[in-house]
Amino acid sequence: MQLDLVTSLYVFLLAAFIGFEVIRRVSPLLHTPLMSLTNALDAIAVVGAIILAGEGKTNFAKILGTIAIIAATSNIVGGFMITDRMLKMFKASGPRKP
């Protein structure tokens, strides 16, 4: 499947606008989890790597694709884990447990 330049640019432009509006509202309190979460989401690039390694058109593509899968998967797993760990720590004040 190929997109043409104009369609791709439309998608990019709209996503960038949504990104600005949504992310501007993220409290500075959560900027570190924000970065680790966007990083994990960005690792969706793994789908490109999966197709590359799975189609295996050349050995070169297979090898690069596999390394790319490793790199992206470690971001997905590590990124989601640490984001959740951080967010778990944010507690509101109120009756405190001992």
Add this chain to the structure above:
Amino acid sequence: MFASENILEITYLIATALFVLSLKWLSSPVTARRGVWAGEVGMLLAIAGTLLHKGIVDYRWIAIGLVLGTIIGVPLGRVAMTAVPQRTALSHAFGALCVTLVGTAEFYMRAPNVPQFMMGVLSLEVILGALTFTGSLMAAGKLQEILPQRPITYKGQNLVNLGLLAIAVGIGVTLVLHPDKTFLFPFMIGIPLAFGVMMIIPIGGADMPTVISLLNSYAGLSAAAMGFVLGSKLLIVAGALDGASGFILSVNMSKAMNRSFTNVLFGAFGQEQVAAAGTTEARPVRSASPEEAAGILAAASKVVIVPGYGMAVAQAQHKVRELYDALTKRGVDVKFGIHPVAGRMPGHMNVLLAEADIPYDKLLEMDDINGEFPQTDVALVIGANDVTNPAAREDQSSPIYGMPILDVDKARTVMVIKRSMAAGFAGIDNPLYYLDKTLMLFGDAKNVVGSIVRELTGGHS
């Protein structure tokens, strides 16, 4: 075949929606964990959909990649909270590595018949990817203190760096016009790899929050470019979101550091660190013991604690929590004033304090807390320096003039916990320390706070 293609598109569409929701839910700590969940579901859907892709003939390599990636990823998800900045830098490097490798493979599979539009975005993808890869590795090395933290500068540095970048872009343009010149491609990877290293060399520890944000943005943009190349709307959206996030954070950080954004964009941070004019004559300061400090704090009704990275280095956040508890128990209103760059990456200080179980609604950002200092009895500064320096507001000749600061000097009493009178990151003297209302508590942050807590709990409770 038609159906499987449709299923793939639908999973990608749902994943895209979930990614946007994921970031939207991150806007408040109450819904934030739901955001992670949405992101995870979106990711699983997209990966599952991709695995059903009709073109995939061999699953062995994919399985190996997924398993090895998980094995590497789990420990990276378990690092200590103080190590989150270097972990983040490392993950930018991994993301960029993935993008660069896929771009490289795409080029060699298609060359020499690469359409001009595709070659253009492919060049963008690998140039950004390669420089983000080495740049992020360098940043991670500096944060982990494997590499020297001091900025390394030399004459003509900017010229060399911009020259390298210009050559890489020039090669990209040449390849767009003549995609058959495949021998140029390795240079288009190698030169940005070198540029990534050169870009980070002149950057000091204090500028790391900006650098990480900027690399985050580059990583996102390179992924979006990869989406253009592969024709994947999902990837374009994810990359654009990541790029936008990194961009917003970079702008925030550069504002908080009083750097112009162009200055940041061209990687020229670290160079404005003018050596401070040497007014080292000993001016009198008032020092106090932890006992005296405890007495004043106990008598206060409103206390604002201003933590800096020094607090985290001294691992004092748990002692600070005890102090918070002891004071709250006595009915003292305790809040925390967090400067945007009070850590090694955006928001880092909040994470460190949340880890110590300090409720997040007591953590106030600079603009919200500044109005409260005039009604504050005691401002307690722990391991922060430049972000409290009133010279940024008053002294036009100061190198940090114009930088937004926490107005601790407006509180009735200021206490500063500090190892010695040595100047901070920027090497600038802080007039705050010489005010009549300022008490200096010399010593290691953890010990000093610990002694204050002992006084508070032992004495009267």
